[in-house]
Amino acid sequence: AQTIHQWPVAEIKAVGSPLSLGCTIKGKSSPNLYWYWQATGGTLQQLFYSITVGQVESVVQLNLSASRPKDDQFILSTEKLLLSHSGFYLCAWSPLGVRSQNTLYFGAGTRLSVL
Amino acid sequence: GDQVEQSPSALSLHEGTGSALRCNFTTTMRAVQWFRKNSRGSLINLFYLASGTKENGRLKSAFDSKERYSTLHIRDAQLEDSGTYFCAAEVYQGGRALIFGTGTTVSVSP
Numbered sequence: 145a146q147t148i149h150q151w152p153v154a155e156i157k158a159v160g161s162p163l164s165l166g167c168t169i170k171g172k173s174s175p176n177l178y179w180y181w182q183a184t185g186g187t188l189q190q191l192f193y194s195i196t197v198g199q200v201e202s203v204v205q206l207n208l209s210a211s212r213p214k215d216d217q218f219i220l221s222t223e224k225l226l227l228s229h230s231g232f233y234l235c236a237w238s239p240l241g242v243r244s245q246n247t248l249y250f251g252a253g254t255r256l257s258v259l
Numbered sequence: 260g261d262q263v264e265q266s267p268s269a270l271s272l273h274e275g276t277g278s279a280l281r282c283n284f285t286t287t288m289r290a291v292q293w294f295r296k297n298s299r300g301s302l303i304n305l306f307y308l309a310s311g312t313k314e315n316g317r318l319k320s321a322f323d324s325k326e327r328y329s330t331l332h333i334r335d336a337q338l339e340d341s342g343t344y345f346c347a348a349e350v351y352q353g354g355r356a357l358i359f360g361t362g363t364t365v366s367v368s369p
Contacts, residue, residue, distance in 0.1 A: 188294065188302045249356045 146171035150235050150251035157225050157258055165220040165254050167235030175237040177218040178248065179210055182232040194218060230258045262286060263348050265360025272367045277317075277334035280363045282346035284327040290349040291322045291329040292357065295342050302345065305331070336367045 147170045157163060169175050179191040181204075192210035194200045200210045207226060211219045218235055235251040264283045272278055282291065290309040294302040306313050308322040308329065317337070322329040329346055343364050347357040 188304055190302070248359070 146175075146237075146249065148235060148237060148249060148251040150233075150254055152254060153252070154255040155257070157256065159227055159258055160224050163220075163222050163225050163229070163256070165233055165235075165256075167218040167220075167251055169216050169218075169237050172216075172237065172239065174215060175239065177212065178236040178238070179218065179220050180234040180236060180250075181206070182234060182253075188234075191220070192218075225258045227258050230256055232256070262350075263346065263358050263360045265346055265363060267363060268361065269364045270366070272333070272336040272340075272365065274336060274338065274367060274369055276336055277332065278336075279333070280331040280344055280346070280365075282329045282348070282360050284329075284348055287324055287327065288348035288350055288358075289324075291320075292347045292349065293320055293329070293331050294345045294347065296345065296362075297342070305344075333365070336365075338367050338369070341365055341367045 149168050151166050169177070174196065177194045181189045181191050183189065190203045191206060191208060192200050192202055194212040197212050197215050200212055208220060208222045213219065220233060222229070233254045233256060236248045238248050262285045266281055270278055270280070290307060292307050293305040295305055297303055305318060306315070306320040308320055310322060310324060312319060312321040317334050319332040320330065331344060333340055343362045345362050346360040350356050350358060
C-alpha cells in the first residue's frame with residue numbers, strides 16, 4: 145500500500161527565516177507529485193507539480209521553490225519567509241498524468257505560521 | 260469505472276436564469292467539495308459538505324451520501340459565474356483522498 149508522509153506537522157517561523165517542508169511517498173514508483181497551499185478561507189491552490197525526478201513545474205509564483213531530488217521525495221522551500229506564506233501546505237500524489245482529472249492522495253499537511 | 264460522474268460537461272445560461280450541476284458517486288463517499296477553477300488554475304473552494312445542504316449567496320449545494328449524489332445549484336446567474344466547476348468526493352484510502360469529477364464549463368451570457 146502507498147503511504148505519503150509530510151514533515152513537519154507544524155511550524156512557527158519568523159519573517160525572513162528559511163523554510164523547508166518535505167514529503168515522501170512510499171509504495172509507488174514514479175508518482176506525479178504536487179504541492180498545494182490552502183489559504184485561510186479554503187482556496188486550494190496548486191503551487192508545483194512534478195512528473196519525474198529533477199523536473200518541477202511552477203504553477204503559481206509565491207516566492208517559493210520546489211525540488212524533487214529523488215523519485216519518492218518532494219521538497220518545498222524558501223530562503224526568506226513572508227507573512228503571506230502562512231497557511232496549510234499539502235503534498236499530494238496521483239498515479240496518472242498531471243493534466244488529467246484523477247484521484248489525488250493527500251498527505252496530512254503542514255500548518256505554517258509566519259510571525 | 261469512474262467513481263465520480265459529473266454532469267453536464269457544459270452548461271450555457273442567460274443572465275438571471277439558473278440551473279444545477281450534479282455529481283453521482285458509484286460508492287459511498289465521506290464528503291463532497293465543490294470548487295471553481297479561477298483564471299490562474301487554482302481551485303476555489305465553494306462548499307464542503309459531509310451531509311445536508313449549504314447555501315452561499317446564489318449558490319446552493321446538497322449532498323446525499325446514502326443516495327450517492329451531490330448537486331450545485333446556481334440561481335440568478337451572473338456573468339462572473341462563468342468558469343469551470345468541479346465536484347470532488349472525499350474518501351479515506353490510507354489517508355485523505357479527493358476524487359475529482361470531470362468538470363462542468365459554465366458559460367453565462369447577457
